[in-house]
Amino acid sequence: MFLWGTATAAYQIEGAAGEDGRGPSVWDTFAHEPGRVRDGHTGDVACDHYHRWPEDVALMAGLGVNAYRFSISWPRVLPTGAGEVNRRGLDFYDRLTDALLAEGVQPVPTLFHWDLPQALEERGGWMDRDVSALFAEYAATVAARLADRVPLWITLNEPFVHMAFGYAMGVHAPGRVLMTGALPAAHHQLLGHGLAVQALRAAGARQVALTNNCTPVWPASTREQDVAAAGAYDILHNRLFNDPVLLGAYPDLSAYTGSLEFVRDGDLKTISAPLDALGINYYNPTRIAAPTGPPTDTGLPFADAGITGYPTTAFGWPVVPDGLRELLTGLKSRYGAALPPILITENGCSQPDEPTERGTIEDEARVDFLDRHIAAMRQAMAEGVDVRGYFVWSLLDNFEWAEGYHQRFGLVHVDFATGRRTPKRSYRWFKGFLEGQNTDT
Numbered sequence: 395m396f397l398w399g400t401a402t403a404a405y406q407i408e409g410a411a412g413e414d415g416r417g418p419s420v421w422d423t424f425a426h427e428p429g430r431v432r433d434g435h436t437g438d439v440a441c442d443h444y445h446r447w448p449e450d451v452a453l454m455a456g457l458g459v460n461a462y463r464f465s466i467s468w469p470r471v472l473p474t475g476a477g478e479v480n481r482r483g484l485d486f487y488d489r490l491t492d493a494l495l496a497e498g499v500q501p502v503p504t505l506f507h508w509d510l511p512q513a514l515e516e517r518g519g520w521m522d523r524d525v526s527a528l529f530a531e532y533a534a535t536v537a538a539r540l541a542d543r544v545p546l547w548i549t550l551n552e553p554f555v556h557m558a559f560g561y562a563m564g565v566h567a568p569g570r571v572l573m574t575g576a577l578p579a580a581h582h583q584l585l586g587h588g589l590a591v592q593a594l595r596a597a598g599a600r601q602v603a604l605t606n607n608c609t610p611v612w613p614a615s616t617r618e619q620d621v622a623a624a625g626a627y628d629i630l631h632n633r634l635f636n637d638p639v640l641l642g643a644y645p646d647l648s649a650y651t652g653s654l655e656f657v658r659d660g661d662l663k664t665i666s667a668p669l670d671a672l673g674i675n676y677y678n679p680t681r682i683a684a685p686t687g688p689p690t691d692t693g694l695p696f697a698d699a700g701i702t703g704y705p706t707t708a709f710g711w712p713v714v715p716d717g718l719r720e721l722l723t724g725l726k727s728r729y730g731a732a733l734p735p736i737l738i739t740e741n742g743c744s745q746p747d748e749p750t751e752r753g754t755i756e757d758e759a760r761v762d763f764l765d766r767h768i769a770a771m772r773q774a775m776a777e778g779v780d781v782r783g784y785f786v787w788s789l790l791d792n793f794e795w796a797e798g799y800h801q802r803f804g805l806v807h808v809d810f811a812t813g814r815r816t817p818k819r820s821y822r823w824f825k826g827f828l829e830g831q832n833t834d835t
């Protein structure tokens with residue numbers, strides 16, 4: 395069965411930050427620090443999904459999706475990251491799982507979508523190797539409760555973005571500015587992934603995947619320096635997170651570090667345990683040039699050259715549907731038989747989405763975006779890439795990290811003052827699209 399779904403993440407939709415025993419996460423701390431998130435927005439209430447989840451499940455049933463990718467909040471299950479389990483947290487995901495199954499919607503949980511328990515940040519966060527093993531213990535705890543009903547699990551969401559934005563540049567929680575010193579946070583996430591794969595399988599999980607954010611990298615010109623810079627960026631964004639998992643080896647990281655002393659014997663074997671699928675989140679390609687002028691204070695071997703000549707989303711991201719085909723066929727030629735089946739675990743766009751006078755949201759640009767990206771995915775499938783699912787980011791407008799509530803990605807509009815949900819035109823379009831699908835293809 396081809397999975398057609400929508401995706402969300404716990405901190406972006408749940409709210410109920412202090413309820414039923416949930417502990418604080420790094421995102422609670424970060425969002426409450428002045429100047430971190432646009433207009434001081436926080437996820438304290440978000441879409442109030444923690445209370446309104448029956449309505450949200452009904453919206454998915456009405457849409458006709460057969461799968462739902464959501465994330466589990468680690469600090470809701472383990473308020474201090476380890477040790478004492480908060481039963482009420484697990485109960486929430488248990489109820490959600492049953493409600494989804496009752497509607498014929500397969501639950502696809504992601505265990506880590508960036509909301510690390512604050513107590514673990516205080517011991518170093520993902521810079522601390524021990525957090526990898528604690529992640530696997532948390533995975534085992536959740537799977538012990540849900541693996542009888544949940545066939546497919548995702549360990550991490552976008553370890554690249556979490557390392558780059560959270561630990562290198564500090565624009566996401568936990569807000570550290572370590573630049574290339576953030577590399578251990580990549581390795582420890584990957585090690586946590588590998589250990590969680592073992593824990594999940596031991597607890598009866600049938601299928602396990604990892605979700606990476608990947609981007610086709612375009613050199614700004616055919617000049618040798620730009621081509622080399624693009625290669626260096628490709629290593630950091632894509633290969634650093636795919637090679638160890640699929641090939642059991644890191645790419646050449648010499649442009650970023652002189653030593654991989656944080657990698658220990660046996661780690662790569664753990665990290666490269668076979669997977670049932672690779673989750674890919676695609677938003678846009680990236681165009682890269684060699685750094686110019688005097689050495690920049692970033693010390694990085696590349697510069698973002700920007701992409702022009704394409705329409706852009708409200709976020710300013712270029713809309714390049716063929717980039718998805720290029721990405722998928724590129725993965726296939728790079729990894730060959732080592733590439734597991736692919737799930738597109740996120741794809742979507744932010745749009746202004748102002749309600750009309752009649753209160754409807756006529757998001758034609760999102761309809762066009764989804765239509766063209768699905769076509770690009772199918773083109774890649776026709777070219778031989780084994781894709782098994784596609785999840786729209788997102789079911790609901792939600793807390794878009796450093797942008798707060800300013801970027802709306804939902805098929806369903808959310809009035810954040812009242813929590814009121816209004817399906818957009820794109821919701822009706824996707825529903826019609828799904829009605830026309832044979833779910834086997």
Ligand code: FCB
Nearest residue numbers: 403551552555607787794
């Ligand atoms: C991805 C994140 C997701 C959402 C989209 C727009 O990088 O995984 O939570 O913010 O971008």
